[in-house]
Amino acid sequence: MEFSTATLKALVDLARQGEGHTRPNPPVGAFVFARDGRIIGRGWHHKAGENHAEVEAIADWKKHHPRTKAHALLVTLEPCSRPGRVGACTEAIIRAQIPRVTYLCPDPNPKNRGRAQAALADYGIACEYLPYEPAADLVRAFAKRVKTGLPYVTVKLAMTLDGKIADNWGEAKWISSAASRQKTGELRERVDAIMVGAGTVRKDNPSLLAHGRPNPDLVRVVVSRSGQLPENAQIFTDGKNETLVFGNPHTALAELGRRGFNHVLCEGGKVLAASLAELGLVDEWLTVLCPKVIGERHVGEAAVFGGGKLEDVFVCLRA
Ligand SMILES: [Zn+2]
Structure with a gap:
């Protein structure tokens, strides 16, 4: 799926709403898209201990467009995937049956980097990294x-x-x-x-x-x-x-x-x-x-x- 620069910018702006509130986590934003390219779910990480952006966006989609199928998820940071961890975002994506995931910045922690792709591939979910500098900027301090x-x-x-x-x-x-x-x-x-x-x-x-x-x-x-x-x-x-x-x-x-x-x-x-x-x-x-x-x-x-x-x-x- 192709994303316009305006969409990427809007997503980073959404993530920025969490800036100054999310420590020790970084600010993160996520959109869920329908097949026709419409955004049907929006979410950002508000505070540590609360939902991650992906879970917020999925909840927003289920609430406002429950009958529309999700085609893709776009997120500013690689989804968390620690195996066995209850509430890992890759688990939420798998449960929601979203077939495509694109992230704009890899996990800065070398131990986690690239893990989302492997975790999602087991369930037939395509996961790609689309480098976008403003998204890397969002996690510069966290990194x-x-x-x-x-x-x-x-x-x-x-x-x-x-x-x-x-x-x-x-x-x-x-x-x-x-x-x-x-x-x-x-x-x-x-x-x-x-x-x-x-x-x-x-x-x-x-x-x-x-x-x-x-x-x-x-x-x-x-x-x-x-x-x-x-x-x-x-x-x-x-x-x-x-x-x-x-x-x-x-x-x-x-x-x-x-x-x-x-x-x-x-x-x-x-x-x-x-x-x-x-x-x-x-x-x-x-x-x-x-x-x-x-x-x-x-x-x-x-x-x-x-x-x-x-x-x-x-x-x-x-x-
Ligand atoms: Zn997460």
């Missing part, structure tokens, strides 16, 4: 943790044209534009934890929460060598998401990895970002380059390049 035990780390920094992430007084708030703060804020909805250094907590007293819909699964992490943090900081007193404190970045990431955290977003400051870089723990740098020059001035008086007509530029570097 890192499965292979190394450590979460995938994105470090986000906003800097001026003269390379400053704060002025001489440590003030950083107004370096990036409102539009790019909104955009990077959205990243908080897609990760498992936000990590900052103690200096950022003392200086900015941030909430470290997503601006949009509240995500109770998001955990706030502070790295503080001394452990001396202001007791009245928002992250300790707002009664919202859990906040963890660690003495150094390596201990923090090792423990988060052990607890199944896939993706950690570090929002500074520069001391923590540099420690992570020195330790080789950064997977991705998201740099917001802002058309301003601070020089020796206060951040609020920074010279604006291009008369304010230029937008911030996002640069993503991957190790």
Whole structure:
């Protein structure tokens, strides 16, 4: 069966609804198709312990189109197939008698990779791998943790044209534009934890929460060598998401990895970002380059390049 790029993109978008909620599992999406190519079932993995995407999509099909025969199942990640495991997705596909399965990314765990094909072939179900980069992107963080035990780390920094992430007084708030703060804020909805250094907590007293819909699964992490943090900081007193404190970045990431955290977003400051870089723990740098020059001035008086007509530029570097 052929799938249009629009269909593949829609499926990845569906899977993304689980981002930031599924740890230790990755986000996954699945569609069930009728013979004429219509999508008759949609599902995504909402949370660990709940149905996998394939089971959700099959349930959606049975609920809304019980009399239409399923022709194919498309899923962003190779279906799980651990033999004997109750509830393996290959078992659900076999029970539902769906004759064709296409997955867009292989299981990152070498022990499971390619197993779905063998498990389904015994029942005459064709199973093929159709590589699609955005689907591999969905499990990038999960794959890192499965292979190394450590979460995938994105470090986000906003800097001026003269390379400053704060002025001489440590003030950083107004370096990036409102539009790019909104955009990077959205990243908080897609990760498992936000990590900052103690200096950022003392200086900015941030909430470290997503601006949009509240995500109770998001955990706030502070790295503080001394452990001396202001007791009245928002992250300790707002009664919202859990906040963890660690003495150094390596201990923090090792423990988060052990607890199944896939993706950690570090929002500074520069001391923590540099420690992570020195330790080789950064997977991705998201740099917001802002058309301003601070020089020796206060951040609020920074010279604006291009008369304010230029937008911030996002640069993503991957190790
Ligand atoms: Zn599964």
